[in-house]
Amino acid sequence: MADLLSAEGTRTSATTTPQVAASRTRTIDELVEDVGFLRSRARLLGEDVDETARQAGELHHRAFEAQLNTRARDVARRQAAAILEEIAGHGFAWRDIARLVGVSVPAVRRWRQGEPTTGAHLLAIARLLAFIDILRTDHLVSDVAAWMEMPLVPEAPLTGVDLAEAGRLTDLLDLAAQHARAEEVLDSWRPGWRDRYRSDFEVFEAADGEMGIRMVNRDQA
Amino acid sequence: MALETYVEAADLYLARGGDINDRRPLFTGDVFVDVPVPGVQDAGMTIIVAHPCSMRGSGARLMETVLVAAVEPHRPVGRDAWTRGYSDMMPLPEAADNDLYVGRFSQLGMANSAHLSTSPRVACLSMYGVNLLQQRLVWHLTRFEVPTFRLQEAFAHTYEEADILEEWSDILCEAGWVVADAAARFEQFVRTAGRSGRPLQGDLRDAQLRSAVRTTCRTEARRLAGEATPGANRS
Numbered sequence: 001m002a003d004l005l006s007a008e009g010t011r012t013s014a015t016t017t018p019q020v021a022a023s024r025t026r027t028i029d030e031l032v033e034d035v036g037f038l039r040s041r042a043r044l045l046g047e048d049v050d051e052t053a054r055q056a057g058e059l060h061h062r063a064f065e066a067q068l069n070t071r072a073r074d075v076a077r078r079q080a081a082a083i084l085e086e087i088a089g090h091g092f093a094w095r096d097i098a099r100l101v102g103v104s105v106p107a108v109r110r111w112r113q114g115e116p117t118t119g120a121h122l123l124a125i126a127r128l129l130a131f132i133d134i135l136r137t138d139h140l141v142s143d144v145a146a147w148m149e150m151p152l153v154p155e156a157p158l159t160g161v162d163l164a165e166a167g168r169l170t171d172l173l174d175l176a177a178q179h180a181r182a183e184e185v186l187d188s189w190r191p192g193w194r195d196r197y198r199s200d201f202e203v204f205e206a207a208d209g210e211m212g213i214r215m216v217n218r219d220q221a
Numbered sequence: 222m223a224l225e226t227y228v229e230a231a232d233l234y235l236a237r238g239g240d241i242n243d244r245r246p247l248f249t250g251d252v253f254v255d256v257p258v259p260g261v262q263d264a265g266m267t268i269i270v271a272h273p274c275s276m277r278g279s280g281a282r283l284m285e286t287v288l289v290a291a292v293e294p295h296r297p298v299g300r301d302a303w304t305r306g307y308s309d310m311m312p313l314p315e316a317a318d319n320d321l322y323v324g325r326f327s328q329l330g331m332a333n334s335a336h337l338s339t340s341p342r343v344a345c346l347s348m349y350g351v352n353l354l355q356q357r358l359v360w361h362l363t364r365f366e367v368p369t370f371r372l373q374e375a376f377a378h379t380y381e382e383a384d385i386l387e388e389w390s391d392i393l394c395e396a397g398w399v400v401a402d403a404a405a406r407f408e409q410f411v412r413t414a415g416r417s418g419r420p421l422q423g424d425l426r427d428a429q430l431r432s433a434v435r436t437t438c439r440t441e442a443r444r445l446a447g448e449a450t451p452g453a454n455r456s
Contacts, residue, residue, distance in 0.1 A: 149429070149432065213375050
């Protein structure tokens with residue numbers, strides 16, 4: 001057991017050096033203790049990894065916010081109407097652009113027609129375009145609008161646009177970078193989403209070619 | 222589950238009053254200033270309650286008559302009360318001013334679409350507002366409660382098409398087209414094949430393809446607007 005007890009100060013300094021062959025047959029009590037100790041070290045190692053991942057995640061989010069703000073300030077040198085047109089050029093609906101900027105659709109329409117924005121609104125528009133550019137160039141999301149309009153999971157109608165509207169851009173970043181699963185993001189953002197969106201209804205294409213809603217046929221499911 | 226309700230009055234509306242784009246096609250949830258409804262009212266406020274798919278016929282032309290409900294002022298009702306009662310009404314808070322109005326499902330009738338086309342609109346419901354209207358109407362007529370997110374899933378493409386047509390009409394009308402011609406050309410264009418091989422109109426049913434449809438329609442509208450030769454479609 002001496003080799004197992006010679007830890008070097010930190011919890012994660014455990015090595016995987018094979019134990020020297022026992023000079024005598026160990027008792028079952030010693031074996032249980034040794035294996036139990038190994039499990040403890042493995043758990044501590046796991047906790048250290050989790051904590052390191054959490055800290056790295058926080059740092060990544062802060063760095064991303066700084067990157068986003070830097071790029072947004074650069075974008076904001078242009079006129080609001082031009083920035084809006086570029087966002088729409090990526091396929092976004094004006095309705096969603098308005099939601100993501102936090103204003104009404106008519107307000108966006110007026111800006112497109114040349115009405116001046118406040119500084120805060122110009123920065124919000126610029127942040128949106130900067131965010132789209134980061135997803136496209138750094139995370140290879142080729143059609144950002146389509147990606148953000150898709151439901152995050154098949155079981156719920158919540159989309160990337162909903163996440164972004166709630167101000168959770170870093171969650172979207174994590175999804176794009178595959179640092180998080182959609183279920184984890186939803187659990188953090190909307191606890192209880194599974195119950196909230198559990199439904200006995202389904203959407204289907206009716207005989208006339210139009211969409212309809214019907215009860216789920218559990219026998220066929 | 223209970224009937225749903227709004228958080229802020231603004232959640233229910235796409236636009237109100239002077240913010241309404243006259244080029245936006247008539248749609249479910251549009252509220253009008255003054256429309257006669259035979260058997261219901263000689264004049265007064267009205268809301269379209271017909272489903273988007275049933276208010277237009279071939280060529281996307283409005284049916285001769287459209288299902289509407291009378292709209293009236295109502296004494297104040299707390300926001301949460303709409304989840305428990307008043308199921309024969311659609312709340313329309315601050316639709317025309319700071320007061321509460323309601324669409325009355327007990328006063329349904331068929332309005333002449335010519336009257337609807339010429340009466341000013343005071344409000345256009347948002348997608349969420351339309352979903353809420355449909356949820357309450359279905360409940361009133363059948364006691365069948367459908368979650369709004371399922372209504373959204375099934376019918377978002379119709380709202381999307383109205384949004385795209387509005388933008389299409391803006392682009393063409395600013396280049397001199399009249400609204401009716403722009404709309405007719407749109408109907409023709411959205412029946413052409415999209416990325417999936419189906420008509421663009423069909424692609425709108427797939428959330429993942431909607432951005433491509435928007436981009437395609439914007440590009441085509443700009444191309445048409447930029448055509449140098451004023452044709453028969455120009456005003």
